[in-house]
Amino acid sequence: MKDQKEYWENSILDWEDISYGTAEAKPVSLVERVAHYFRGPVRHRPVVALEIVKKVKPARVLELGCGSGRLAFALVKEAGVSHVTGVDISGPAIQFANERAKSLGMSDKLNFIASSVGDLDIAAQRPFDFVLGMGLTPYLREDEFTRLFQSIQGSSFLFDVHPKGASFQNFSHAVYRSIKGHPFYNRFSKAEILDKLAKLGFPNVTWNESQGVYYITNVK
Ligand SMILES: C[S@@+](CC[C@H](N)C(=O)[O-])C[C@H]1O[C@@H](n2cnc3c(N)ncnc32)[C@H](O)[C@@H]1O
Numbered sequence: 623m624k625d626q627k628e629y630w631e632n633s634i635l636d637w638e639d640i641s642y643g644t645a646e647a648k649p650v651s652l653v654e655r656v657a658h659y660f661r662g663p664v665r666h667r668p669v670v671a672l673e674i675v676k677k678v679k680p681a682r683v684l685e686l687g688c689g690s691g692r693l694a695f696a697l698v699k700e701a702g703v704s705h706v707t708g709v710d711i712s713g714p715a716i717q718f719a720n721e722r723a724k725s726l727g728m729s730d731k732l733n734f735i736a737s738s739v740g741d742l743d744i745a746a747q748r749p750f751d752f753v754l755g756m757g758l759t760p761y762l763r764e765d766e767f768t769r770l771f772q773s774i775q776g777s778s779f780l781f782d783v784h785p786k787g788a789s790f791q792n793f794s795h796a797v798y799r800s801i802k803g804h805p806f807y808n809r810f811s812k813a814e815i816l817d818k819l820a821k822l823g824f825p826n827v828t829w830n831e832s833q834g835v836y837y838i839t840n841v842k
Contacts, residue, residue, distance in 0.1 A: 663834035680752035687758030691719030
């Protein structure tokens with residue numbers, strides 16, 4: 623079984639193409655072709671994020687698990703964010719994002735760092751007004767999750783979460799991960815997440831759902 627970095631290192635760029643593009647766009651396996659049709663919530667995540675960011679209007683955003691920066695670029699171009707620092711465990715995705723920012727003349731607004739959330743010096747990334755992570759929380763170890771929330775005390779945030787439960791979506795995703803040799807993936811119940819966050823000093827977190835995207839935020 624690969625570790626999280628080995629898994630994502632080279633797979634995230636293809637994962638993005640398959641998830642956000644059309645399943646027919648490039649030759650992909652039958653597994654990926656089928657997976658594409660279950661990723662409606664994945665494609666809805668940026669819609670949720672942009673809507674909330676447009677409402678909160680943060681100047682500086684820290685985006686964790688940013689992949690190749692699709693959402694980060696949209697935050698600057700469409701939501702009026704003045705600076706995004708994106709962080710991802712995949713070196714190739716970060717290289718792609720930094721090269722894109724440079725080629726678009728946006729390096730003063732977008733900066734991408736290759737690091738796991740667990741190794742990131744979050745304090746060194748301040749100032750930021752908003753912390754965002756879409757499709758990230760299930761891949762964090764318990765200690766990484768705890769350290770992350772301890773490090774962003776006092777900040778506004780938005781993360782999507784992947785709840786526990788017997789559903790066709792969860793079953794098919796488990797089959798997909800097993801075929802792909804994916805490392806650990808944590809699901810939590812609503813009560814577990816809210817209890818964990820309350821103990822970490824975030825008593826006013828809300829749990830929300832939009833078109834299959836479950837997310838937690840401390841903004842009203
Ligand atoms: C499911 S993808 C989501 C990518 C993007 N946020 C999106 O919604 O399209 C998960 C992303 O999290 C990154 N990732 C996984 N574990 C990580 C960790 N511990 N630290 C930083 N990034 C991580 C992966 O490399 C990948 O880019």
